[in-house]
Amino acid sequence: MNGLQESKKRAGLRARWFTTGLIGLGLALLTLAPSPLVSGTLAEFFGTPHYLPVVMLEATLTPTSTATPTATRTPTVTPSPTVTQTPVPSGLARNGSFETADNGTGSGTAFWAPWWVEIPKPCPSGCYDYAYKPNSFNRECLSTGAASIFIYSGDCSLRVLNNWDPWWGGVFETVNVASGQRLRLSAYGRAWTSSQAFPAPSDTTVSVEMRVGIEPNGNCNPLSGSVVWSSIIVPHNTWQQATVEANAGGGTVCLILSTDYRGDSRFNMASFWDAVNLSTVP
Ligand SMILES: [Ca+2]
DSSP states (O other): OOHHHHHHHHHHHHHHHHHHHHHHHHHHHHHHTTSHHHHHHHHHHHOSTTSOOOOOBGGGTSOSOOOOOOTTSOOOOOOOOGGGSOOOOOBTSSSTTOOSEEGGGSSEETTOEEEEOOBOOSSSSSOOOOBOOOSEEEEEEGGGTBOGGGOSSSSEEEEEEESSSOOEEEEEEEEEOOTTOEEEEEEEEEEEEESSOTTSOOOTTSOOEEEEEEETTSOOOTTOTTOEEOOOBOOBTSOEEEEEEEEOOSSEEEEEEEEEOTTOOOSEEEEEEEEEEEEEOO
16 A cells, blocks of 8 residues: 555545534434433523424324325225314313414403413522413414424314423413302323423423413412412323312403423423313212
8 A cells, every 4th residue: 555545544434433423413312412411401501482382183193104005905094183173162261272263362262351460580590480471372273284282172172382481370261150159170181201302292391280260250360379279280291180269359350371381401391281261060
């Protein structure tokens, strides 16, 4: 081997090591970025506004390859999609199944208004007992490709989501009722939080508290001491019902749905609500 060949060989080896190093660095970043270990650091550096809402598409659950049908087989009728399922009746609640859209309300769904609590960070880094505004309030619908596990009944559910920064909030609406009437409010909630992409399961080590409340006089301040709250549900990876009863004061009550994610940081911190029902109690 002469000097020229030797030099070319060395250059080739250097290029190969450089490429391998780049690939290795890329793989390390991909592995580390979504981990809880560095999520706090990312939250500190980037904060929420730099991340766009993540849509949990049903397509990500479905295997991409489909079996090739045999020539002799007649095409089978595809099973009815869950889109056609009937929403659970909402009783006296308005749009309790979140089937009606309205972008003018701020929640993406008719009659319901968004609310959230702003609590500043208590320390520069590494503590998560604070609350920022969630970066999205919207409906997730089967008809637009949402994953079916995130819709309890009908076509759509309500989703509130933030990235990295903990949040405490939800939606509320007012309902006209008879004065003094005994009322029962119920709703199904589901929590999904993970630093991985969907369909990763919800991280059950994350603190999340969901509950529903009735304010008997139509005062829609969720921090008011007059709100009668249900027990707290922690519905990681499942739909769970929260229920509360209260006596109406005047002719208007406020229905409040609340999710509290204070205490932790993950890339995805989402809560879903569906099948809200307000009924009278004899
Ligand atoms: Ca629904």
